[in-house]
Amino acid sequence: MVFSSLPFLFFFLPATLILYFAVPDKAKNAVLLVMSLLFYGYGEPIYILLMLASILLNYAAGRLLGVFDAHEKRRRAVLALCVAANLLLLGFFKYAGLFVSTVKLLPAFSFLPDPQIALPIGISFYTFQSMSYVIDTYRRNCAPQKNLITFGTYVALFPQLIAGPIVRYVDVEKQLQRRTHSWEKTTNGVRLFLFGLCKKVLLANALGAVWEQCKAAPGENTTLAAWVGIFAFTFQIFFDFSGYSDMAVGLGKIFGFEFVRNFNYPYTADSITDFWRRWHISLGTWFREYVYIPLGGNRKGRARQCLNIFIVWALTGIWHGASWNFLLWGLYFGVLLTVEKFGLLARLKKAPRALAHLYTLFFVVLGWVIFDFTSVGDMGAYFVSLFTAGNGLVSGDALALLMTHLPLLAVSALFSVPTARAAFGRLHGRRGWRFLEPVLGVAAFVLCVASLVSSTYNPFLYFRF
Amino acid sequence: MQKKKRARALPLCFFLMIAALTAAFFLLPKQSFAENEKRVLAEPPQWSWRALLDGSLTEQAQTYIADHFPLREAFVGLDSYAQQLFGRNGDSGVYRGKNGFLFAAQGEVSTRKTAENVRKIRDFAARNGLAATWMLVPCSGYTLGDCLPRFHKTYRDGEILDAAKDAAEGDTFLDVRDAFAVPDQTQLYYKTDHHLTSKGSLALYEAYCAAEGLQTQTFTLTQTSDGFYGTAYSKSGLWLTKPDTVELYTEDGGDYTVTITEGAQETTFSSLYFPEHLKDKDQYPVFLDGNHSVVKIVNNRCKNGKKLLILKDSFAHCFTTFLAANYETILMVDLRYCRTPLTATIAEEGIRDLLVLYGAENLATSTDIAWLALL
Structure with a gap:
């Protein structure tokens, strides 16, 4: 379930x-x-x-x-x-x-x-x-x-x-x-649960449909469609996964538990190292506590540290699924993290912030291509369509895909950074918010239910009587 | 005290919503049929240990809950309008166009498959000594490009028609694009349905008569029916869309015998029209009673010896109510349903002519045409 x-x-x-x-x-x-x-x-x-x-x-x-x-x-x-x-x-x-x-x-x-x-x-x-x-x-x-x-x-x-x-x-x-159980905890829990539900149902599911269209024929996308697709997936996987984590933490609160935070605006990271401190935090913690540190971590010299990093990232990769592309994805981050550890990170610290963010996002987004194609052939074809214009740069269909999902992508971007959440936070003390919040909460819930019901609506147009 | 109450409002509203909908699910009467979806809704799950263990019990329960969820269609509508508000026009498979038009989006079509299907039908025609005429109807989205929303996926009916035309070389290929090119105010397609209106079908009929050297008969508008909600409407979830009007044009003094065959069962009627369907949301079956595997139409007033086989989908239904005036016998076959041999019937009836009338997208994607090799 x-x-x-x-x-x-x-x-x-x-x-x-x-x-x-x-x-x-x-x-x-x-x-x-x-x-x-x-x-x-x-x-x-x-x-x-x-x-x-x-x-x-x-x-x-x-x-x-x-x-x-x-x-x-x-x-x-x-x-x-x-x-x-x-x-x-x-x-x-x-x-x-x-x-x-x-x-x-x-x-x-x-x-x-x-x-x-x-x-x-x-x-x-x-x-x-x-x-x-x-x-x-x-x-x-x-x-x-x-x-x-x-x-x-x-x-x-x-x-x-x-x-x-x-x-x-x-x-x-x-x-x-x-x-202990309290109304305060329950309120926080319900709030977080609803927030996660919206992320999953209203954003991730819709973004998933965009990605499916681009993924279906990985070798046939125009350059624009390929980028729209991979950005849709970038947002989809974040809202899907972090939405689910939010719902989990929210439910936990209702039942009196306090779970650790699992995501901390990963797409605002300014290095790959930083990204992995913000993405699926509980998994990273687990591997650090029970694999990396027992292996000696960084206490046994550089060569050993390198090896440890690669062991941890090979395992992290393959943990995500039983397919070799996940191993490849893990090793891809192993390489990036090693490069950062031995020099790049220090330079990134001095680089303009925008550049550091751009660098991080670029490699994270490309990583998702490796993550979501189990076939190396499809993966390669998709990379080709991202970086060449073999199928054309733009087509009417690609433009339609972008334009009909531009508001969705914009809202996704907004909720990937702390701005939107902070705005809600500022409203908390305001007069009127205590009436407005339940209204908004119920409205959001109704929209989620509508979307869930709608996904089961299945007209059978050639039915015979 | 004040503060405590404030903290409770959100969870209380949330839990109340859940409780209300759950209660409604148990209390409201269940429907067995969904008219918009044209399908029978799920039965309550059947308990058995086996079903429990193999997981089918929970699957049944899930479908049952989804099918009978309170305010189901209202939620579907809300979601559809929310999508529109979010600019996601077309994500449901239907574009909301201008002037109240709803356009079904096009699925994947291939010109290769189109040519393949044309060849299969030509093989069949050659085997049975039939002279074929082709009419493929482009979809409303292709023909009425002006009414489409600005951003939409390209309709590829032009490519399909060209590919079919090439593959059908030597046959009479009636390019429907030319027949529809006349710039006038005629509404060729329904706004909420993918089919041609009676006027659109009439235009098709006139083009066919001109190509085949037939005398066009005169028809009078005898009945109109409001409140037709078509397939695009059902699919869109945009429940506030205005319905279409169905117009019935009839031939003065027309006298027909219509025999509908379904498997071994034959039923005979004395009219081309089935007005009982005008009471439904989907009124298009008023023409020849909708989809059937084989329909034979005998024009009792016509003794010109002309006989025609039509291989078709539902685009032919309205059209044939006009064409029937010109033929002594028309045999209409729908390959989506027909699995009975045709060769003997064609010989028995002495049919020499074939009309292939499909919606272009249907011909381009049909997998049923392969059955012709066995019929």
Whole structure:
């Protein structure tokens, strides 16, 4: 189930809210756990079992780490086994298909059957969350969780289950035991949820339709159409992902949680290094805490640091999806970040701000081409149409595409920088805003619902009676 | 106290909206058919363990909720107008043009596929000894370029017509662009529908008669019907658009026997018009009862021995109500639905002439024409 859907908004959400606030504090986690499992099972009922297995595995590992408190060797073995098991689950369910289809390229292995494994939704997110728990328990950053329901709630918690943020156990350890609920939190939560819903439904979905048109025939776009398309995708992926994160954080607030912020206006970054401090922050944090620093980070000399950067970025890339273009995308940023680390960053600091922003945006936008084409041939064709005029510079169709989506792109740009949000912030203290805000909120919600309903409106024009 | 209340207004409004719509979903009576979408709406999900486990239960539930969502069409309309307000004219697949015109946007068309389809029909004609005449109707967006919004995707009907003309070399190819080139005030197309109006069809009929050396008959306007909302309207969601008027031109003293065949079932009627459809939103089926696989029209007053096979889509329906006056027998076949052999019938009836009448885009994209090889 996704948040931006009618079943979630009008059935799952009200049912969960009513149950959650009807039961006493003691039972609230249990309600969240059960509802989260239902939420997860809505799309793939069978994979509830996988989720339960993952919960049990990591719970047991945590308990064992507690039991073997005085035995360092045993603790290390438990950690190694548990991390290996988590990676194996992730590897099997997410990457088996990619692995087999790649091995099959060798003639000797071409007989292998394609594994038909549907990707369990959110597995990349909850596996990483569980691992953060086990690793931090091993490091004694947190105590083993003895209550299975509490732990299950942490892993399965539906707000961040499908698309993050990746909440580290240490960040919510206390909140899982005890959290407060207030109208103020709820108001902030609803506000953030609505904001995220609008980003996803009103902006990202519409931008996606523009990108689809340009992506369909990557070798046939005029230069203008290619740039309109990739900018549409640039905005789409930001509003889609950050919209989802906003909804997750908003829902979390309603249920008393405080999750970390996942996006901080990434397109306002003035270097690639800065961009990755602002984009999908929880993933970057995870890789820094559990891969980069354990590998030695920047403490073991330049050569080793380089290697560490490339390991982290290869993994970051492939984490985004089981396809080699994601690896390429990760390495692309690995190269850019290394170049920045060894000199460019210092120069960027002295360069005019506009130039630094332009440089960053240019490489980020081009990165999205690599990100969204799984076929290298299509990717290449799209790059060619971006930088040459082989199909012409402009066509009537390309101009129509641009002009009919210019307001959409303009609003997208406005909400990619802090200006719009700051303007809302200034209104908060004003008289009249307390009447205006609920009105605007409801209007925005109605527009989102209209768009969701409209997407299911499907005239069948040659129907026979 | 004041401050607390202030904090509650937004979430309370939000939760109330949800509660109201959810309650409405359960309380409001459910419709079984959506007239604008011309489709049957989803049934309530059928519970079974199997459906639960393979995920089809939740899929059914999702469709059911979407199909029966309260104020569904009002929401669709709101979204459509919001898109217009945002400058996204055409994103729904329909352009809002000038003078109340709605234009269906064009999908992907290829001239290669067009030529291929023309060849398939020519093969069929040759096999059955038929002399073919071609008429491809360009879409309203192509013909009425002046009424289109300033920014729109190019309509490629010109290319399709040229490609078809080349591929049909040797046959009579009646270029509808010439027939429609007359600069007058005639409204050739409906404003809310993709079809030709009766006047547009009449212009087509006159052009056909001129090309085939037929005597044009006289027709009188006998009935008009307001409130026709066509396919472009249904697709657009722009519910405030004004409806079209359907005009019925009839031949004085016309006497016809119309036999409609659907599979093994044959039904006979005594009129080219089916006025019961004038009560619907979509009134175009008033002509020959809309889409059917095979329709045979016998002109009881005409004994000139002229017989014609028409391979067509719905653009032919109104046109044929005029053309029927000139032929003793017309056999109208819709390849989207017809899967019964034609060769025997053509021989039995002694048909020697073929008219191919399609909307240009339909001919350019049709995958059903391939069936001709088997018919």
